[in-house]
Amino acid sequence: MRSKDRFHEIDSALKELQESITRIEGMDTDELARKVSMFREEIYAGISRWSSIELARHSGRPVLDDYLSGIFRDFTELRGDRIGEDDAAIKGGLAFLDDVPVVVVGHKKRSSRGKDHARYRYGMASPSGHHKAMRLMKLAEKFGRPLITFVDTPGAYPAPETEYRGQAFSIAQCISTLASLKTPVIVCIIGEAGSGGALALGFGDRIIMLENAFYSAISPEAFSSILYGDDSNKEQAADALKGSGRDLASEGIVDHLIKEPVGGAQNDPAAVVEATGQVLRRCVSELLKMDREEIMRQRAAVIERLLPSKG
Amino acid sequence: MSEVLDVAKKDGRWVECPSCAEIIITRKLQENLWVCHHCNHHFRLGARDRIGLICDEGSFEELAPSDHTGDEDFDDAIKTGKAAINGMLCLLGVMDFSHKGGSMGVAMGRKIIELMDTAQETGLPLIFFTASGGVRIHEGIWGLFQMLRTVHARDRITRSPVITVFTDPTTGGVTASFAALADILLAEPGARIGFAGPRVIQTVLHSELPEDFQNAETLLANGLIDRIVPRRDLRDTLSFFLRWF
Ligand SMILES: [Zn+2]
Numbered sequence: 334m335r336s337k338d339r340f341h342e343i344d345s346a347l348k349e350l351q352e353s354i355t356r357i358e359g360m361d362t363d364e365l366a367r368k369v370s371m372f373r374e375e376i377y378a379g380i381s382r383w384s385s386i387e388l389a390r391h392s393g394r395p396v397l398d399d400y401l402s403g404i405f406r407d408f409t410e411l412r413g414d415r416i417g418e419d420d421a422a423i424k425g426g427l428a429f430l431d432d433v434p435v436v437v438v439g440h441k442k443r444s445s446r447g448k449d450h451a452r453y454r455y456g457m458a459s460p461s462g463h464h465k466a467m468r469l470m471k472l473a474e475k476f477g478r479p480l481i482t483f484v485d486t487p488g489a490y491p492a493p494e495t496e497y498r499g500q501a502f503s504i505a506q507c508i509s510t511l512a513s514l515k516t517p518v519i520v521c522i523i524g525e526a527g528s529g530g531a532l533a534l535g536f537g538d539r540i541i542m543l544e545n546a547f548y549s550a551i552s553p554e555a556f557s558s559i560l561y562g563d564d565s566n567k568e569q570a571a572d573a574l575k576g577s578g579r580d581l582a583s584e585g586i587v588d589h590l591i592k593e594p595v596g597g598a599q600n601d602p603a604a605v606v607e608a609t610g611q612v613l614r615r616c617v618s619e620l621l622k623m624d625r626e627e628i629m630r631q632r633a634a635v636i637e638r639l640l641p642s643k644g
Numbered sequence: 645m646s647e648v649l650d651v652a653k654k655d656g657r658w659v660e661c662p663s664c665a666e667i668i669i670t671r672k673l674q675e676n677l678w679v680c681h682h683c684n685h686h687f688r689l690g691a692r693d694r695i696g697l698i699c700d701e702g703s704f705e706e707l708a709p710s711d712h713t714g715d716e717d718f719d720d721a722i723k724t725g726k727a728a729i730n731g732m733l734c735l736l737g738v739m740d741f742s743h744k745g746g747s748m749g750v751a752m753g754r755k756i757i758e759l760m761d762t763a764q765e766t767g768l769p770l771i772f773f774t775a776s777g778g779v780r781i782h783e784g785i786w787g788l789f790q791m792l793r794t795v796h797a798r799d800r801i802t803r804s805p806v807i808t809v810f811t812d813p814t815t816g817g818v819t820a821s822f823a824a825l826a827d828i829l830l831a832e833p834g835a836r837i838g839f840a841g842p843r844v845i846q847t848v849l850h851s852e853l854p855e856d857f858q859n860a861e862t863l864l865a866n867g868l869i870d871r872i873v874p875r876r877d878l879r880d881t882l883s884f885f886l887r888w889f
Contacts, residue, residue: 641750
């Protein structure tokens with residue numbers, strides 16, 4: 334069965350249950366509500382990683398613009414790499430999180446509810462995009478503002494022209510800038526987070542991740558091609574990659590896992606954005622209370638310990 | 645090709661140049677530092693041959709891994725150690741494409757980081773010879789994180805110069821991490837250096853790729869690397885940098 338159909342089926346079953354609750358007034362609805370939530374947990378604990386990837390790529394999933402408008406005040410975009418280009422796949426600027434001035438940078442996969450993926454190359458950044466991101470990171474550092482990144486990309490844009498302009502070099506520099514940035518960095522992994530392109534914006538002092546977002550070195554299709562010669566084993570490949578939010582939370586890489594609504598984030602984008610915003614506020618206020626040196630020390634310690642647990 | 649020649653090739657006396665298809669006597673090729681006489685193609689070298697070519701004879705001492713907890717921690721895709729080049733001491737990290745495509749996983753990352761930490765402790769110059777298809781994707785997210793870990797370790801080096809010599813092929817997460825961040829970036833002639841593999845680019849673009857778009861020469865012309873150094877000049881060029889730093 335296609336996973337969309339399966340989700341639809343699950344959704345209608347849950348909806349029916351929910352409706353029964355509202356119908357039966359005077360009864361112990363708490364008990365029924367508890368059953369619904371248990372049912373949900375059971376189903377989504379068993380959700381396959383491949384399904385997570387399909388949800389991470391879902392055309393209705395909330396994207397950067399939804400988070401920008403739903404969480405921040407007065408987002409003001411800043412454009413250009415100061416070298417000669419402006420990459421639409423990376424969007425960033427200044428904003429307020431409540432009253433805190435922050436810098437926000439993220440992959441723009443498409444606009445909200447838009448089918449304009451191609452215009453943004455599905456969030457695949459060119460070297461210019463990485464240079465823009467670095468410029469904004471350094472701006473955050475210079476003025477001591479928290480940097481907040483949103484990761485949503487299948488990977489860095491693979492093309493001859495991005496190779497000519499030093500894709501690998503721009504990614505290495507971006508990772509270096511981020512890892513040594515002398516200001517709090519909070520990373521939100523909201524969709525696909527593929528390879529070096531994701532890592533370029535993908536590590537910080539706090540990592541927030543949606544449960545069906547998927548962070549990996551390679552797409553399951555490509556991994557399947559390497560292992561089996563074609564993409565027919567993408568499900569197994571996805572399982573081997575273990576890159577869902579749930580996986581990374583259990584590995585201790587992710588600090589805050591954002592639960593998605595039943596069936597995926599696309600079923601209630603506003604709730605997901607709201608939940609992410611709440612956690613983000615908590616992270617920012619925690620980090621702003623800390624000494625900058627202490628933040629740097631902790632970040633270095635986390636990177637040095639970033640190894641799989643033995644077993 | 646004649647059957648006689650095929651047999652000769654199998655017993656190792658002859659080699660066909662993958663670039664110009666000329667048949668070369670193995671001994672001659674070896675004398676010419678594994679560079680084709682006809683077309684200047686630089687054959688790929690294993691770590692052992694590379695070390696033999698670059699270091700003063702018998703000077704290479706392999707670095708003992710500090711946290712050697714089992715076979716999986718031992719990574720043959722890179723050799724790390726201390727050596728002398730024209731009498732000058734340095735640290736060397738030499739990757740070997742013939743082992744797991746030189747892929748960088750947790751074990752390799754650990755060896756690279758230990759080598760970098762040794763450079764910072766001793767102040768010795770550090771030279772990498774890279775040859776890798778990128779991160780070891782079989783290790784999932786932990787492979788990817790080696791990019792971050794090696795970049796972080798590289799950024800801690802303040803006392804030593806770091807030199808990368810890109811050899812054929814260096815792609816993916818190795819180019820896009822510590823290797824790109826050396827103080828000096830050198831390459832062997834004709835080496836493929838890049839981020840995305842040609843197959844990945846082709847699936848996205850659905851078109852033929854320019855022949856030499858990831859060649860060292862193209863990178864030099866585009867301002868991405870400092871110099872291209874023919875193999876016979878490598879020792880002298882590295883000696884210059886060791887003297888200068
Ligand atoms: Zn030749």
